[in-house]
Amino acid sequence: MxxxxxxxxxxxxxxxxxxxxxxxxxxxxxxxxxxxxxxxxxxxxxxxxxxxxxxxxxxxxxxxxxxxxxxxxxxxxxxxxxxxxxxxxxxxxxxxxxxxxxxxxxxxxxxxxxxxxxGSNVMPPILEWGGLRLNPSTFEVSYDHQFLRLTPKEFSLLELLLRSNRRVLSRSVILENLWKTESSPDEHAVKVHIRSLRQKLKTAGADEDFIETVYGIGYRLKSFA
Incomplete structure (x- = not known):
């Protein structure tokens, strides 16, 4: 937010x-x-x-x-x-x-x-995707009932992906949403946080590509349809 x-x-x-x-x-x-x-x-x-x-x-x-x-x-x-x-x-x-x-x-x-x-009537209080549950009010995240220990930026990045509902997010869009204008890092920081998130999700039992890379464009959550 x-x-x-x-x-x-x-x-x-x-x-x-x-x-x-x-x-x-x-x-x-x-x-x-x-x-x-x-x-x-x-x-x-x-x-x-x-x-x-x-x-x-x-x-x-x-x-x-x-x-x-x-x-x-x-x-x-x-x-x-x-x-x-x-x-x-x-x-x-x-x-x-x-x-x-x-x-x-x-x-x-x-x-x-x-x-x-x-102002966000369409947004559920608990965000879910597959086995993933994120509670924006308590800052708790779990996958298949296993709690994940995330950094504040990892939490915010995961929440942004969940709220985007399969829309592909470019690295520049992620930077714009998660960092203040005067302290925004380069796009490599996004890659680092994505890699860390994937590892933590994988450790909890999620697929390696739970967060998909759309090459040349950005990232989105894997479809479970």
């Missing part, structure tokens, strides 16, 4: 980004409304965490712009004032929810999970 955080308070933004990264979200950080708008035009986001008081374009105006251009990702607004007027203005601008500073991380994660569920 990829989240855009638009927040000009850099210490707060870095703290929130680190906490969300620990929860296995990929987080991009924009420091003002214009930069946030530029990010949205380039990348697909599952959710935006949007401060109200921003340079260039404030949160209300950015949210209105998003909705007027047809962007439908959930928007969770951050407000420093727990006032009804701010909440009404934000909701009228197109926001889906709000959270008040100082931000409690437990509440933040609960609101993010709720918004992602609301």
């Amino acid at each position: 990829r989240i855009l955080l638009v927040e000009d308070d850099i210490p707060l933004a870095e703290t929130l980004a680190e906490a969300m990264t620990d929860q296995q979200y990929v987080v991009d950080l924009a420091e003002d409304g214009e930069q946030g708008w530029d990010f949205v035009k380039v990348f697909d986001y599952d959710l935006m965490l949007l401060d109200i008081m921003l340079p260039a374009i404030d949160g209300f105006a950015l949210c209105q712009r998003l909705r007027s251009h047809g962007y439908k990702m959930p928007v969770l607004m951050i407000t420093a004032r727990d006032t009804i007027s701010d909440k009404i203005t934000g909701l009228d601008a197109g926001a889906d929810d709000y959270i008040v500073k100082p931000i409690d991380l437990g509440e933040l994660f609960a609101r993010i999970r709720a918004l992602l569920r609301r």
Whole structure:
């Protein structure tokens, strides 16, 4: 899951980004409304965490712009004032929810999970493929009832493949979805993670080609039809 955080308070933004990264979200950080708008035009986001008081374009105006251009990702607004007027203005601008500073991380994660569920009605809570089961809420993965110990990036890569439902993912698409823009490695990193995932799945009893290579294009899960 990829989240855009638009927040000009850099210490707060870095703290929130680190906490969300620990929860296995990929987080991009924009420091003002214009930069946030530029990010949205380039990348697909599952959710935006949007401060109200921003340079260039404030949160209300950015949210209105998003909705007027047809962007439908959930928007969770951050407000420093727990006032009804701010909440009404934000909701009228197109926001889906709000959270008040100082931000409690437990509440933040609960609101993010709720918004992602609301915006992803077609996605089952447990992702399954053959003997594989992945629980996005508990970060547990098993194959034929054997639990797999995965790194955060391996988990995110496997979740991306499961949600793609046999669509072939190129290495560049995988990089775009799993790494922040400013810290994206080269495509060799994808090969390394795919190789590790295959080995762990094979050890649990999966076929060697459970993750198929479509040569010259990318990767997908093996069909069991």
